[in-house]
Amino acid sequence: MTKDIEPTAAATRAWIGLMRAQQRTLAAIEKDFKAAGLPPLIWYDVLWELVKAEDGRLRPFEIEARTLLAQYNLSRLIDRLEKEGLVRREVFDEDARGCWVVVTEAGRAMRERMWGAYAPSIARHIGAKLSEAEASELAALLSRLSGDAM
Amino acid sequence: MTKDIEPTAAATRAWIGLMRAQQRTLAAIEKDFKAAGLPPLIWYDVLWELVKAEDGRLRPFEIEARTLLAQYNLSRLIDRLEKEGLVRREVFDEDARGCWVVVTEAGRAMRERMWGAYAPSIARHIGAKLSEAEASELAALLSRLSGDAM
DNA sequence: TCAATGTAGATGCAATTGCATATATATTGA
DNA sequence: TCAATATATATGCAATTGCATCTACATTGA
Numbered sequence: 001m002t003k004d005i006e007p008t009a010a011a012t013r014a015w016i017g018l019m020r021a022q023q024r025t026l027a028a029i030e031k032d033f034k035a036a037g038l039p040p041l042i043w044y045d046v047l048w049e050l051v052k053a054e055d056g057r058l059r060p061f062e063i064e065a066r067t068l069l070a071q072y073n074l075s076r077l078i079d080r081l082e083k084e085g086l087v088r089r090e091v092f093d094e095d096a097r098g099c100w101v102v103v104t105e106a107g108r109a110m111r112e113r114m115w116g117a118y119a120p121s122i123a124r125h126i127g128a129k130l131s132e133a134e135a136s137e138l139a140a141l142l143s144r145l146s147g148d149a150m
Numbered sequence: 151m152t153k154d155i156e157p158t159a160a161a162t163r164a165w166i167g168l169m170r171a172q173q174r175t176l177a178a179i180e181k182d183f184k185a186a187g188l189p190p191l192i193w194y195d196v197l198w199e200l201v202k203a204e205d206g207r208l209r210p211f212e213i214e215a216r217t218l219l220a221q222y223n224l225s226r227l228i229d230r231l232e233k234e235g236l237v238r239r240e241v242f243d244e245d246a247r248g249c250w251v252v253v254t255e256a257g258r259a260m261r262e263r264m265w266g267a268y269a270p271s272i273a274r275h276i277g278a279k280l281s282e283a284e285a286s287e288l289a290a291l292l293s294r295l296s297g298d299a300m
Numbered sequence: 301t302c303a304a305t306g307t308a309g310a311t312g313c314a315a316t317t318g319c320a321t322a323t324a325t326a327t328t329g330a
Numbered sequence: 331t332c333a334a335t336a337t338a339t340a341t342g343c344a345a346t347t348g349c350a351t352c353t354a355c356a357t358t359g360a
Contacts (some may be wrong), residue, residue, distance in 0.1 A: 005270040011277035012286035015175070017292030018276075022172035023218050024296050025165070061338065068173050068316065075340055097325045097338040120155040126168075128162035129295055135160035139293040143166030145279055146174050210309065225310055247308040247355045276359065 018145075025125050032121040038114055039084075042069070045087065046077065047111040050103035059092065073090040086110050168295075175275050182271040188233075188264055192219070195235065197261040198229065200253035207252040209242065236260050 005050045007015075032040055050056055058066075064074050078101055081087045088108035094097040095121075130138065156164075164178045180191055200206055208216075214224050228251055231237045236257035242248040253261075280288065 005273060007269055007272035007277045008282060008285065010282050010289060011272055011280070013289035014280065014285040015272050015294070017289045018175065018295065020170070020218070021292040022168050022296040025168065027218075031230050041182035045336075051351075059338085066179075068170070070318075072319080072341080076316080076335095079340095093258070095326075097323095099339080107292050113272075119157055122157035122161055122165050123155060126165050126295065127157045130160060130161070130164065130291065130298075132160050134291055135158065135164040137287070138166045139160060141280065141284060141288045141291070142164070142171040142285070144165065145171040145276065216317090220310080220348075221309070222349080226346080229310095242308095245308075247353095249309080252338075 028125045029118070029121045032117055032124075033114075036117040038117055040111075041118075042067070042077065043081065043086070044111065044114045045120060046074075046081065047103060047107050049089065050101065051108055051111055055102075055106060056108070057090070057100045059098055060099075060101060081107070084110075090148070156166045178275045179268070179271045180265055182274075183264075186267040189260075190268055191268075192217070192227065193231065193236070194261065194264045194268060196231065197253060197257050197264070198223075200237065200251065201258055201261055205252075207240070208257070209248055210251060211248075211252060232256070 004122070021141075029055055033039075033041060033074040045067045046063055049063055050058055053062075060078065061071075063069070067074070069077065078087060078089065082089060084106075085104060087103050089100050090102050092100050114140055126135065176191070178276070180297065183189075183191060185222075195217045198214055199213055200208055203212075210224055211221075211226065212219055217224070219227065226238060227270050230241065234256075235254060237251050237253050239252040240252050262269060
């Protein structure tokens with residue numbers, strides 16, 4: 001009678017596996033980052049979104065959508081990045097409520113430096129454990145969960 | 151020349167996908183939990199390990215290994231669980247440095263209540279998005295990442 | 301047997317997060 | 331045009347986390 005609300009064993013294993021794999025891999029990558037004297041991984045995500053964006057700038061709510069950061073967390077993360085000189089806030093003429101977040105040269109440099117640790121870390125903790133085909137298959141299955149367009 | 155440290159595109163997509171899928175699914179499940187007036191998901195993990203364990207008890211370092219919680223976080227999480235009457239600390243005779251963490255009846259009841267929200271949440275956010283075969287395949291790939299024995 | 305070292309767990313403090321709410325516009329419909 | 335409502339971002343405060351270190355006991359080797 002609980003059939004329709006019990007997840008299948010496979011779904012449960014997938015969920016547990018998702019949590020564990022993410023936690024372990026994230027911990028391993030963050031350890032690499034710390035060993036390299038680098039700031040938290042989330043800084044990379046924000047900097048990278050900005051670097052990819054036109055004119056190296058985005059509105060906070062756009063960063064929010066791309067990174068899944070909560071609004072209040074992003075607001076304070078921008079404070080920290082700004083304090084480090086990696087981004088700066090600029091006025092947004094068309095709407096006085098808003099602002100631009102612009103990546104600075106120092107921010108671009110930091111992103112590159114971070115990638116220098118990130119890339120081998122991904123290679124080591126993901127690439128080395130799966131074949132090309134498996135990594136692709138994994139990415140495809142995960143994107144189904146996020147509801148992304150493929 | 152950077153070939154050996156650049157991750158493949160597939161590995162990178164798998165990593166991004168892993169982060170996103172975990173974050174989104176976790177957020178969705180935690181939202182369900184909050185809607186049901188339940189405590190954080192991590193409480194479930196600890197209670198469940200205790201319920202599964204012989205005599206409903208484990209040493210803190212055992213819980214630590216099973217849940218991937220940091221030692222200092224677990225120590226304080228046990229404080230909170232104890233304050234809520236869900237577990238209690240008992241002396242461990244064979245080593246005066248250690249203690250047992252024992253799940254109480256209230257703790258068992260809470261775990262069951264949590265599962266009442268957790269199960270449909272997993273079914274909805276994982277089970278509904280993948281076929282049985284896909285969920286199994288995903289679980290298998292993820293376990294490769296965690297380095298678990300299959 | 302005891303000094304050195306290792307292990308289990310707790311804790312002070314600073315940084316980060318989550319929650320609720322504030323502030324300052326912008327938009328919309330009567 | 332203005333009150334009501336919605337949107338963009340910030341912030342006070344409490345809870346949680348991370349880091350470093352502490353306490354207490356255990357083990358080991360000279």
